[in-house]
Amino acid sequence: xxxxxxxxxxxxxxxxxxxxxxxxxxxxxxxxxxxxxxxxxxxxxxxxxxxxxxxxxxxxxxxxxxxxxxxxxxxxxxxxxxxxxxxxxxxxxxxxxxxxxxxxxxxxxxxxxxxxxxxxxxxxxxxxxxxxxxxxxxxxxxxxxxxxxxxxxxxxxxxxxxxxxxxxxxxxxxxxxxxxxxxxxxxxxxxxxxxxxxxxxxxxxxxxxxxxxxxxxxxxxxxxxxxxxxxxxxxxxxxxxxxxxxxxxxxxxxxxxxxxxxxxxxxxxxxxxxxxxxxxxxxxxxxxxxxxxxxxxxxxxxxxxxxxxxxxxxxxxxxxxxxxxxxxxxxxxxxxxxxxx
Numbered sequence: 001x002x003x004x005x006x007x008x009x010x011x012x013x014x015x016x017x018x019x020x021x022x023x024x025x026x027x028x029x030x031x032x033x034x035x036x037x038x039x040x041x042x043x044x045x046x047x048x049x050x051x052x053x054x055x056x057x058x059x060x061x062x063x064x065x066x067x068x069x070x071x072x073x074x075x076x077x078x079x080x081x082x083x084x085x086x087x088x089x090x091x092x093x094x095x096x097x098x099x100x101x102x103x104x105x106x107x108x109x110x111x112x113x114x115x116x117x118x119x120x121x122x123x124x125x126x127x128x129x130x131x132x133x134x135x136x137x138x139x140x141x142x143x144x145x146x147x148x149x150x151x152x153x154x155x156x157x158x159x160x161x162x163x164x165x166x167x168x169x170x171x172x173x174x175x176x177x178x179x180x181x182x183x184x185x186x187x188x189x190x191x192x193x194x195x196x197x198x199x200x201x202x203x204x205x206x207x208x209x210x211x212x213x214x215x216x217x218x219x220x221x222x223x224x225x226x227x228x229x230x231x232x233x234x235x236x237x238x239x240x241x242x243x244x245x246x247x248x249x250x251x252x253x254x255x256x257x258x259x260x261x262x263x264x265x266x267x268x269x270x271x272x273x274x275x276x277x278x279x280x281x282x283x284x285x286x287x288x289x290x291x292x293x294x295x296x297x298x299x300x301x302x303x304x305x306x307x308x309x310x311x312x313x314x315x316x317x318x319x320x321x322x323x324x325x326x327x328x329x330x331x332x333x334x335x336x337x338x339x340x341x
Contacts, residue, residue, distance in 0.1 A: 031044065031049055031124060031125050031126045035309055035310045035313050036077050036307060036309060038084070038305075039304050041080070045061065046120070048072050049061060049124045049125045050123060050130065050133050051072055053123060053125075056068075059124060060124055070312070070314070073313040074315050074319070079140075080132070080136075081304055082136075082298050083136050083139055083140075084301055084304070085297040086139040086143055090142075090143075097138055097142060098138050101134060101138045102131060102135075105134060116130065143297075147293055148286060153276075153286065157279075164274060164285060166230065167230065167270065167271055168272055169243050169268070170227070170270075172225065172264075172267065173262050174193075174210075174214050175261070175263075176260055176261045178256075178261055186256065190254055193254035197251050207265065207267060210265040213263075226267055231280075236258065236262070238255050242255050246266050248269070249268060250266060251264075298322055
């Protein structure tokens with residue numbers, strides 16, 4: 001990670017900077033300055049610049065809210081921990097893959113008439129930060145490709161099936177059409193619906209209050225009988241998202257869709273068993289499996305020593321970089337298998 005410098009030499013250098021960086025903020029330092037170290041190897045501010053510059057389109061760290069800086073620093077340090085595990089697992093083959101990526105990247109920069117140093121300056125970063133960032137991206141992508149297979153996803157799903165039970169909702173709604181061009185009229189209608197929702201919530205019998213509200217709105221809005229919904233398309237997308245966020249029966253906040261304003265009351269929620277083959281959208285499953293793999297890689301570095309040089313970027317007290325293994329973490333072992341096992 002740090003070239004030809006020995007671990008001892010790196011430790012001496014980092015020890016020298018710790019005393020003056022601990023009282024500074026990220027804005028006081030340069031991209032080449034380390035904000036943390038993993039087993040003596042520095043993690044540079046330039047790595048935060050790469051991540052946040054791409055995601056937030058900012059030119060320097062001064063433009064980033066402190067809480068986002070801290071969260072990003074937490075993620076980047078965990079990536080360094082995970083990368084060490086990947087390098088241990090991948091050995092020379094993975095290192096060769098990383099070297100090939102860097103060689104191709106340098107060649108592409110040269111074709112564009114620039115080099116790694118100039119590109120780092122343009123990005124507000126450093127060569128070492130770019131190398132660390134690309135090394136992680138290559139290693140992580142290769143690991144996901146080998147692990148997130150249909151067979152392993154099925155194993156992970158079976159081990160955590162209770163998380164992915166489908167739900168269906170018995171709902172009724174009050175719907176008011178509005179002229180989207182009449183912004184003042186839309187806001188008045190939304191305000192009226194919000195007030196109605198608040199009245200329903202405070203009523204001793206919310207369902208009864210909602211039925212009475214539908215009758216009151218009869219001439220101004222449309223209402224219908226309660227129906228079961230579960231799939232995308234049963235109601236407009238914005239309304240379905242609001243319904244899916246509802247944990248218990250009750251009134252939702254009014255939702256504005258391209259069709260108009262919807263005030264929805266959820267009467268009942270049922271959990272429906274869903275098999276792996278019945279999943280219509282695997283995005284959440286894939287995200288959870290990927291997160292579980294990352295946790296496993298980080299957990300493998302349980303003996304690693306992490307130092308923080310900038311108080312502003314330290315995780316909040318009580319936040320652990322390397323969580324203790326739990327039964328949920330243990331369940332990820334199935335996801336870590338390859339299809340050849």
